[in-house]
Amino acid sequence: MSADTPPLLEVDDLCVEFRTRRGTIRAVNGLSYTLHEGETLALLGESGSGKSVAAQAVMGLLDTPPAHITRGSVRLRGEDLLSMPPEHRRAARGTRVSMIFQDALTALNPVLTVGDQLSEMFRVHRGEGRKAALARAVALMDRVRIPAAARRVHDYPHQFSGGMRQRVMIAMALALDPEVVIADEPTTALDVTVQAQIMRLLKQLQDETRMGLLLITHDLGVVAQAADRITVMYAGRTVESAGAEDLYTRPGHPYTRGLLDSVPRLDRMGKPLVPINGAPPLPSSVPTGCAFHPRCPRAEPRCGREAPPYHTLSTAGHRSACHFAEEVHRAPVG
Amino acid sequence: MWRFVARRLLHALPVLLGTTFLIYTLVFVLPGDPIQGLAGDKPVPPAVLAELHARYHLDDPLWTQYAHYLAGLLTGDLGTTFTGRDVSDLLADRWAVTLQLGLTAWVLELVLGMALGVWAGLRKGKWDDSAVLFGTTLIISVPVFVVGYLAQLVFGVRLGWLPVAGTEGGWPLAFLLPGLVLASFGLAYVARLTRSSLIENLRADYVRTAHSKGLSRRRVVVKHTLRNSLIPVVTFLGLELGGLMAGAIVTEYIFNLPGVGQQLFQSIQLREGPVVVGTTTALVLVFLLANLLVDLLYGLLDPRIRHD
Numbered sequence: 001m002s003a004d005t006p007p008l009l010e011v012d013d014l015c016v017e018f019r020t021r022r023g024t025i026r027a028v029n030g031l032s033y034t035l036h037e038g039e040t041l042a043l044l045g046e047s048g049s050g051k052s053v054a055a056q057a058v059m060g061l062l063d064t065p066p067a068h069i070t071r072g073s074v075r076l077r078g079e080d081l082l083s084m085p086p087e088h089r090r091a092a093r094g095t096r097v098s099m100i101f102q103d104a105l106t107a108l109n110p111v112l113t114v115g116d117q118l119s120e121m122f123r124v125h126r127g128e129g130r131k132a133a134l135a136r137a138v139a140l141m142d143r144v145r146i147p148a149a150a151r152r153v154h155d156y157p158h159q160f161s162g163g164m165r166q167r168v169m170i171a172m173a174l175a176l177d178p179e180v181v182i183a184d185e186p187t188t189a190l191d192v193t194v195q196a197q198i199m200r201l202l203k204q205l206q207d208e209t210r211m212g213l214l215l216i217t218h219d220l221g222v223v224a225q226a227a228d229r230i231t232v233m234y235a236g237r238t239v240e241s242a243g244a245e246d247l248y249t250r251p252g253h254p255y256t257r258g259l260l261d262s263v264p265r266l267d268r269m270g271k272p273l274v275p276i277n278g279a280p281p282l283p284s285s286v287p288t289g290c291a292f293h294p295r296c297p298r299a300e301p302r303c304g305r306e307a308p309p310y311h312t313l314s315t316a317g318h319r320s321a322c323h324f325a326e327e328v329h330r331a332p333v334g
Numbered sequence: 335m336w337r338f339v340a341r342r343l344l345h346a347l348p349v350l351l352g353t354t355f356l357i358y359t360l361v362f363v364l365p366g367d368p369i370q371g372l373a374g375d376k377p378v379p380p381a382v383l384a385e386l387h388a389r390y391h392l393d394d395p396l397w398t399q400y401a402h403y404l405a406g407l408l409t410g411d412l413g414t415t416f417t418g419r420d421v422s423d424l425l426a427d428r429w430a431v432t433l434q435l436g437l438t439a440w441v442l443e444l445v446l447g448m449a450l451g452v453w454a455g456l457r458k459g460k461w462d463d464s465a466v467l468f469g470t471t472l473i474i475s476v477p478v479f480v481v482g483y484l485a486q487l488v489f490g491v492r493l494g495w496l497p498v499a500g501t502e503g504g505w506p507l508a509f510l511l512p513g514l515v516l517a518s519f520g521l522a523y524v525a526r527l528t529r530s531s532l533i534e535n536l537r538a539d540y541v542r543t544a545h546s547k548g549l550s551r552r553r554v555v556v557k558h559t560l561r562n563s564l565i566p567v568v569t570f571l572g573l574e575l576g577g578l579m580a581g582a583i584v585t586e587y588i589f590n591l592p593g594v595g596q597q598l599f600q601s602i603q604l605r606e607g608p609v610v611v612g613t614t615t616a617l618v619l620v621f622l623l624a625n626l627l628v629d630l631l632y633g634l635l636d637p638r639i640r641h642d
Contacts, residue, residue, distance in 0.1 A: 061545055093548035101546075106539035111561050111636055120557075124549055156637045172547070 006078030008212045009035040009180050014072035016057050025283045027053040029236035038210040042223040045233035046280050051216045055182045059099050060089050095125050098173040102185040104165035108157040114168045115153035121175040140171040163194035182214045199226050220263050232256050235281050235291035242318040252313045252320035252329040254296045298324055346622045353618045354611055358400050361607040368605035413608030421612045432593035434505045436578040438513030443520040444571055451528025458533055470522035482515045482588035499590040512589040516582055520574050531563040565635055572628030576621035
């Protein structure tokens, strides 16, 4: 890719706050990431870290009020989505950027057949007739490997198993070959074997279409299999971003390191798991300075005062927002 | 589905039997002699009293009387009033009036109530939403006879738009005002129910999905929200279908409409067993059918509770 081609999706310093009667809640507080064509970027964070809100801000699904995007930009191939007229924005949803939701049981409409919900994409955006659109729905279901698609297209979501339902959800998101697919915890509601199937399916579909996949998850296991690059979020902010391999072997932020130490790994068999003390902060009361400092084993007084800038670390594209990024990065894992 | 309907109709039989018996017993145990009551203060000659008692089986025990009544019912004979009129004829006339009134009110509830509810729900928090909320609260909290007299005064007497009372204008003219009065409570309730159900459903995950598909707001509301929101409203409207017929007594009284409610009230005072039981049985039947209709509509609205 030449240097002057804008990246597929570029989110820069995104800030989202919810203004409610009980005060303002800063859910996303300076999130930045870049997603390239054919790439899988994992957005990793604990629940409450603002990752779903960030995804919905990119999709334009947040209701204003109470949500307000106060700063930052979201550029799709250089075009700022946030300043687009609403009608253009709507036309881009589902066609250029689409989303896979976590729980397909509640995310699919219970009173409409899956064929109806799938073919709607072609009828609304492509102006196709009922019959042609339904045939396309069947083809889509085939593509996500739902058996007996021609028969099942007339079934309702509750008649499908969890894994099959999630396949329908994926089919819907991929219907119009979008450039960017945002998958918000796509496998969290599924059991482990089905999780693996769904992740494999996403990977295969990505190879076919060259779509950029933004994978939002809290699950390090899912990330390790699927992601090319990883952006770690804490309290609404990007704290570290790196290539997947790089991040797993040489984390540059104490929070990332804490996450890695707290899950069982084959290469660390026999060593005790170390939890991160405390709980993530409420978005209504994010600590000053580095938001992680009250839980950080390395914290020094200045961490509570100064918000750390991004440090670029040795390897390409590895950035960390920690005053001690270099030292953390140098220290061996495990 | 037909098996479901057949089963439900079979279930209705014991319910009908039970209600007729219950009502019959209640009329039976009412104190006082109905024949004497018919004559008022004047003494009734003993021979006449005995003759009438024999004709209407008034001295038989409860079981025998009820058995007579049921036997008649099976042959389509609902009995006669003490003045010698066929109960079935009497009921037919009365039901015609009540059906017109009840259905008018029901359609008003359905159309106006749901329209108001959808409008308010989509404009949540705006001034017109507040206006609907205020108005419906007011209507719900004011007794129906106050609404009735007020409507008569304003639309009938002052403005002269609609007949004040009676059935002379025929349907729909004579039934518009009483229909609206009878519907007022239910209409307000339907509006509030539709509003809250719509607002709740607009927050549902699948509505967010619909937005993420790039659909227009209109399509999101009409196709992806409305149908799901109507399930509780349909329940209420189904029960209203029966409730409006049975609850029309006050409205029929205010607007002087010779309907079932008026008839029922008079018959209870006169202790005319066959009329009371016949009227009530018909009401129960309407309720049962309305319930069945609701259950079938459920399946239509929500595939998860389809009866197959």
